[in-house]
Amino acid sequence: MKKNSWKYLLVSFICSSFVCLMYVTQGNSAEIIEIDNNAIESNTIGLLEGKNIVIDPGHGGVDIGTTGLTFGTSEKEVNLTVAQNIKRELEKRTAATVVLTRDKDIDLGRNQREALQKRIQIADDVSADLYISIHHDAFTDPSVNGIAVHYSSHQNKSEKLAEILQASIFKQSINAKNRGVRDSDFYVLKNNSAPAVLLELGFTSNKEDEIRMVSKDFQSKIAISIVDGIIEFFAK
DSSP states (O other), X not given: OOTTSOSOEEEEEEEOSSEEEEEEEETTEEEEEEEEHHHHHHHHHTTTTTOEEEEEEOOBTTBOOOBOTTTOOBHHHHHHHHHHHHHHHHHHHOOOEEEESOSSSOOSSSSHHHHHHHHHHHHHHTTOSEEEEEEEEXXXXXXXXXXXXXXXXXXXXXXXXXXXXXXXXXXXXXXXXXXXXXXXXXXXXXXXXXXXXXXXXXXXXXXXXXXXXXXHHHHHHHHXXXXXXXXXXXXX
C-alpha cells in the first residue's frame, strides 16, 4: 500500500425496515452503497427451517441424577439449564423447531424405563431430525474428569454428529479434558429413529468440573458450540 493512500476510512449506516445505506468515506470522497436488509438476514432466517430438533435434559423429578461431591450440584437442574440455553440459542440463530423433553423439574414416567420410553416417544411424535441428550457424569474416583459425547452405531449418522459436536465444543476455550466420542448402548441412543447423541458435560464428582459446569461462561460457550455443531451437521 502506498504511503498516505488511505488517510482515513469512515463507515456509517442509515437503516430503515427495508434497506440500509452505507456511507463509505475515504479522504475527501464518499460513496453510498445500498444494502438490502433481507439479504443480510437471509443467512439466518431460513436456516434449518423445517427441522425438528429434540433437546433432552436427562433425569428430572424424583430421578435426580448425580450429585456434586464438593458443592452438592444437582445434575437434573444443570441438565435443564443447559438444555434451555441450547433451545434459546437455536431459536435465536435458526428457524428450527426445538422441543424439550421436559421444560421443568418433572418425572417423565413412574420408573426409569418408562421415562426413557417417554423421551423416545416425544422424539417420534415430532418426527425428530436430531436428538441431543444432556447429562453430567460421576465416578467413584474424584480425579476422573472431562467431557465425552456418546452415540450408538445402530444409527448410521450419529457417529458423525458426535464427532462434529465434540470438535465444536473444544473449539471453545473451556479448559476441560476431551474424553472423545464413544459408541455406547444407552437406551435413548440405540432406540432412536433420529441421529442421536448423549453429552456428558463433566463430572459432578470432580471439583474442577463441578465448578465449571455451573458457571455462566461455560454454559454459554456450550450452548453456542452445540448450535454451531448442529448447523454444521445439517450443512454436510
